[in-house]
Amino acid sequence: MKLKRLTIYGFGHFHDRTFDLTDGLNFLVGPNEAGKSTLTQFITAILFGFPTKKHPELRYEPLDGSRFGGEMQFVQADVTYTVTRTAGPHGGKVTLHNDTTDLALPANNLAGLLAPVDQQLFTSVYAINEPRLGQVFAASKQELIDRLRHVGAVGSDFWLTQAHQLDQQADSRYKPQGRNPILNQQLQAHRELTDKLAKADAAYGTYWQLLQEQQDLRQQQAQTQDQLAQQRQVTAQLTQQAASWPAFAEWQRLGQLADQPVPSGFSADDATQLEQLRGQVTATEKALTADQQRVQDLQQTAQLPPLFQEYLPVAAQVDPLLTQLPAVQQAAQMQQQLAAQQRDLQQRSTALETQYAVGGQMPRPFSLATLQQVKDLQERLTAANQKRRRIQQHLNQLNERYQQQQPTRQQQRNPLADKQLIWLAVGLVVLVGSLLLPGTLFKLVGALCGVAVGYYGVFQVDSSTPASRELEDLTADIRDNQAQLREGGHLVDDLTTQLDVIGEAHGLGNVPLAQWSAAQTAIAEWERLSRQMEEQGAQLAKAKQTIAEFLTAVGQVLPSLATSDFATVATQLADLQARQQASQTQSGELASLTERLRTDQRAADEASHALAIFLSTRNLRSVAAFYDRYQTQRERQNQAQQRTTLAQQIGPANLAALQQVADQASLTQSVQQAQTQQAQLQQTLDQTTTRLATLAGQLAHLTASGTQATLRQRLANLETQMVATTQEWLVQRLTSQWISATLAAASGDRLPQIVAQASKLYGKLTENRYTEIELTATTLRVRRADGAWRNVGQLSRGTAEQLDLAVKLAFAIVMQQQVAMPLLIDDGFVNFDADRRQAAYALLAEISQTVQIIFLTADTAVERLNTGNLIRLND
Structure with missing residues (x-):
């Protein structure tokens, strides 16, 4: 991953x-x-x-x-x-x-x-940090083995859990130094019963109760015997079917082979026809060889050039190649032209990549929607910047006016405002003086005059000046322009961010915004150049292939030209063609032999063609493949006979029953269940028989020593339980050990690889101060360069963490396949x-x-x- x-x-x-x-x-x-x-x-x-x-x-x-x-x-x-x-x-x-x-x-x-991999394995091995590296001080071989089993054996989590549960169940039955386990308690009870039996006095039990129990047990014994006989028949049938399973599996395999289609054309008659065709090929090849030898003798006598002597036996194969020579020469000229164009395109493409590529990756072109979006954003950004500049200029002008129109102290004073207190004092005097006038009417008129004078002094006299009012208007304008400037800044930042996101998404993060248009043109040019290089590369490869195929064909029929280049081959073939035209006027035995040689060649080709058609109609490449198919068909017949024999061996009843079984595991499980049920019935019968024997002894000795007989029976029962508990403990302990051994076999071969790999890595981490790692039964230890061994507890914290890092890295490397x-x-x-x-x-x-x-x-x-x-x- x-x-x-x-x-x-x-x-x-x-x-x-x-x-x-x-x-x-x-x-x-x-x-x-x-x-x-x-x-x-x-x-x-x-x-x-x-x-x-x-x-x-x-x-x-x-x-x-x-x-x-x-x-x-x-x-x-x-x-x-x-x-x-x-x-x-x-x-x-x-x-x-x-x-x-x-x-x-x-x-x-x-x-x-x-x-x-689950979360526990991932965090313990693949998610490494300093606290987890420190856990190397508590590391053990068993922890690393459990990690290996978790990865190396499919389903190991389930079996490891089962083994752990079996160990816990076994410990709940017996521990050498325990008190609570069942077997430990039974041993203690056995000692106590033994002591009681030695000290007990004779006592009588209830004879008739024991006699009734004896009768009930005998009836139960008869029923259990009948059930056991029936279960034995079922177990025997299932066991027989399990024993027949290998034969049944072979019967199924042969049936699958029989169901596969058998190709036609591989009978004995076909084999005879093949031998006839092979004989024809052999005969025509012998005649062709004899004529070729005769032609060679005549050529040596006529002292023909070596290439022409080599040409004559294979003239029928060379002549088509001479016809193809002009087209191949044209392909060679095209190859040179395409190679030159390819170099030019590569230089232009490399120049664009040098200018715009980042980390070897060219930017991606804009889609039409993205191009329109970038254009709109740029226009909005330009308009926003222009608006900000206008607002800034206006703000600068307002600030200059504000500085110029700052009022002086004299301008800030208002004469009327200085007299507000005087007006108020006059009004108060008038009001008080009116109270001294005779007559109510005069007092009322005087009071109104005093109030009017005070009202005029306080509310009608304006304390501000024209200069202060103009400054207030300028301050309001300045604040309004500053708010617009901030709003425009937010808009510019938002538009810039959107453009940056588009640039990063298309690989233009290092290209200035002003160059995006030129970059898009360059990207389009680069893609066009890439397509042209691909197209010309295909044409160049086709031309090279044409020349290579022509040279291969020439080398096959004229071995002397097999290692020559195309220019040499073209020259030689042109000379050969000229000599061929000159030799057509010659007569005599050589011409006759040449014609007969061509006839022999055609006959050999026809025989080989007939043989090839015979093989191709059967989808074969060679005669050996035919005989392999022919042998396969004969084996199919033998397999059908074997399948019939196996069906008779298994028997119709078992064969029908086995066909209803899903797989061998389910059949084995059914056998185990039947055997378990039979064992349970047998155990029940044995317990019943044992109890009857005990009752018979008790009844025989009841009158003499009833209490002793009861204690002996309890002791016998306890011993039977102890035997059963011991058997269960052994089964659970051995099963757990078997699971551990099986999982260890499935993944243990990787432990030496991990230790060896970790040793190499640890040497590199510690600059070869430590050269070897050894995984002991309880912890890790390392060998220093001088040969001394050190346990993990003797290492510094950093060196110990380097050890844990080396082990985890080795684990990841070795387990890379899984x-x-x-x-x-x-x-x-x-x-x-x-x-x-x-x-x-x-x-x-x-x-x-x-x-x-x-x-x-x-x-x-x-x-x-x-x-x-x-x-x-x-x-």
């Missing part, structure tokens, strides 16, 4: 964020609290589900209230998938989509794609010194050729490594 893209809707402090990953080494760099651990938990959650709300610290629900979840695009087995997980029950709502075939898949298919998972490393090298940290980076770059690595770190030194895909989390 290789991760391609992470899209976060809302997870922790991330929202609406996308990360594009490459197949090899990916560095995600950011300081503390940049979200490195959040990304690790995001990948784990998308693959295996969100933790429950009982663990809110692991859920990373979005802090801004955005939609919880995200999606992940990954590639597995050359197929691209997209898995989306959002908030919902049972680990979140999951959707799975096959991007290669554009099909929606059931959500439960995700577990099948991840199998056999489990192709990416490695997530979250600041795992914090305890490494500078040299070993650089060695670790070099090692990651090396293994990233086969394993995808996502390294999240706060170490900005990785930006200077010039390797891998670098992503800055704060960008």
